Amino acid sequence: MAEVYDILIIGGGPAGLSCAIYGSRSKLKTLVLESSRKLGGQVADYHEMENYPGVVDTTAPELVDSFEEHAKKFGAEFARGEVAELELDGFIKKVRTEKGEEYQAKSIVIATGAEPRKLGAKGEDEFRGKGVSYCATCDADFYVDLDVVVVGNGNSAIEEAIYLTKFARKVTIIVIHEEGKMDAEKLFQERAYANDKIEFVWNSTLEEVKGEGIVDTAVLKNVKTGELTEFDCDGIFIFVGRVPSTDFLEDTEVDLNEQGYIITNDEMQTSVQGVYAAGDVRDKPVRQVVTAAGDGATAAVMSQSYLEAEEHWRENVLKTDKQVVVAFWNPTDNDSLDTLQTIEKLGVEEDDNKKLVKIDTYRNTLITERYKVTEIPTILLIEEGEVVERLTKPAAEDLEEVLS
Amino acid sequence: MLELNKDNFEEEVLESEGIVVVDFWSESCDPCLELMPEIENLAEKYEGQAKFAKLNIKGNRRLAMSQQVMGLPSIVIYQDGEKQEHLSGEDLEASEVDEAVANYV
C-alpha cells in the first residue's frame, strides 16, 4: 500500500510552511504539496517585508526562504503537484493532483492561499506580458523612465506603486473611490502622498487596454459620470485584490463562504473532520504572513490532537472484541471521580471480557462531541463499535446492574 | 543556451532559419530564474530541432520591447525569423513551453 501521511498540507506558502514546521517537529509524517516551482506563495512575488515580528531587516523572499529552510530542518517532505481532487470520506483521505498522482493522508491542511484577481477589462488577457502585469518585481525593469498605471488602492496596490517609483518616471494610481479615500492602511497612504512620482486618478476604473503589439493606452472610466478617457502609458499593473484558490473543493463537503473562502472554527477545523484550513484561503479578517503562520501552527497542533484521539479510539474501542466500558470524565469533577472508583471496584479491569477506556472530556473533545456527551460522568457500553447502553450520571447501583 | 544581445539578435533570431525559442529573463525576476533550468532541459530535448536562446533584458530593454515583450518571464517562439507565439506570466510552466514548441518541430 502507498504511504499514508499523518498530515498532508496543500500549498507551500507561509501558512503551509509554518504548519510543516510544527507537524514535522512533532514527529508527524508530514508532506507539503505545492503546485508552483518555488515554495513561499505570494511572498515570493514582492519585495518589502516590514512587519514580520522579530525579523527587523529582511525582504519578503529572504523571510520565506528561511521558512522553507526551517520546515526542511525537521524532516517535512515536499512534492510538486497541483491538487485537483480530494476524497475526504473515511479516516484515510485521498488527494489527487492534476497529473493524476495520488497521495493518502489521515489529516489534511488546506493552505492554498489566494491568487490575484483579474479585473476583466477588455484587452487585459491579450496584453499580458506585453504591458499588463500582476507582478511588480518581475517586470519593473522594463519601465525605467517610462510611465505606468497601477489599478487598485489596497495595501498591495499602494505598496507596489511605491516600489515601481524606483524605476518608472511616473506612476498613476487609479482609485475607484472618491478623492482621498483608499482601502490601504494610513501608513501606505501617507507614503504615497509624499512621493513626487505618484499621481492619482479618483472615481475611476480601467475599462480597456489598448496598444499596437504592446500597451500604449489605458482607457479609464469615471464610475460617477460613465465618461471614458484615454490615458497614455507604457504599462498597467493590476492589484485589485485576490480570490481564494478553492476550485478543487467544489465537489467536497468543505463549506465555503460566498466569496469562496473556507469557513473554519478557531481551531482551523473545516466542516469535514480531519480537514483543516490555514492562511489567506480561510474566511478571516486579517491576511498577513504572521497570521498565516499562526494559522498554520494552530492547524498542525489541532490535527495532531485529532489524530491522537481518533487513533486511540480506533485502536482501543473499535478494534476489540471485548465489551468496552467508556467512561467520560474530567479530573476536576468529583462525581466523575467517584464513578470511576465504583467501576474499578466492580472489577471491570480484571474481567477478560471487558475493557475500560477513560475519555477526559476536556482534552478529547472529538470523541466527546461525536457521542454527544454533554454531562459527566457519562458511561457508554460499546460492543463491536455500537453503543449498547448509555448511562448519564449513574448511581452506584445502576453501574453494578449493567457491569456485573 | 546561447546568450543573446543587441549585437547578435538580428543574426541569431531574425535571420535564422528554422525554430528559435527565446527565453526573456532578468536577475530580479524570481519566476524567470526558477523556469530557466527547465528551459535548459527543453533545449537539450529539442537539440537539432530547435535553437534555444536567452536574452537578459538588463541592457537590452529596448530590444525586448521591439519584440513586444514587456513582461517576464516571456518565451517567444520564432520560425524562420517570424514571431509565432509569445507565452508569458509568472505562473508559466515549462510543460506549456514544451507543448508549444512541439507544434513547430
Ligand SMILES: Cc1cc2nc3c(=O)[nH]c(=O)nc-3n(C[C@H](O)[C@H](O)[C@H](O)COP(=O)(O)OP(=O)(O)OC[C@H]3O[C@@H](n4cnc5c(N)ncnc54)[C@H](O)[C@@H]3O)c2cc1C
Ligand atoms: C503585493 C503584496 C504585498 C504584501 N505585503 C505583505 C507584507 O508586507 N506583510 C505581510 O505580512 N503580508 C503581506 N502580504 C500578504 C501575505 O503575502 C499573505 O497573507 C500570505 O502570503 C498568505 O500566506 P498563505 O500561505 O496563506 O497563502 P499563499 O502565500 O497564497 O500561498 C499559497 C500557496 O499554495 C499554492 N497552491 C494554490 N493552489 C494549489 C493547489 N491546488 N495545489 C497545490 N498548491 C496550491 C500556491 O502556489 C501558493 O504557493 C502581501 C501580499 C501581496 C500580494
